[in-house]
Amino acid sequence: MPHPELPLKQKEDHAHQRGGEDYEVDYLSHLLSVSPSLVTEAIASAGTNRHKVKEYIRKARQRDGKR
Numbered sequence: 110m111p112h113p114e115l116p117l118k119q120k121e122d123h124a125h126q127r128g129g130e131d132y133e134v135d136y137l138s139h140l141l142s143v144s145p146s147l148v149t150e151a152i153a154s155a156g157t158n159r160h161k162v163k164e165y166i167r168k169a170r171q172r173d174g175k176r
Contacts, residue, residue, distance in 0.1 A: 141166055 134152070137159070138145040143166055151169070155161040 137162060143170075 134145050134148045137143075137148045141148070141163065147166060147169065148162065151162045151165040155165040
């Protein structure tokens with residue numbers, strides 16, 4: 110939800126950015142067949158670079174004994 114203290118244009122930009130982040134999490138979770146929470150964890154740990162997120166998830170799967 111947009112921050113109430115921001116001017117209207119910044120509220121719209123913030124909402125658009127938030128929607129983009131949600132889309133990226135949904136896209137990667139579907140692409141990699143993992144939960145959105147794992148993708149969110151990977152982004153928090155590895156940053157927003159898709160390659161690094163995929164690598165984090167690959168290592169998490171190996172660590173958990175899944176392929």
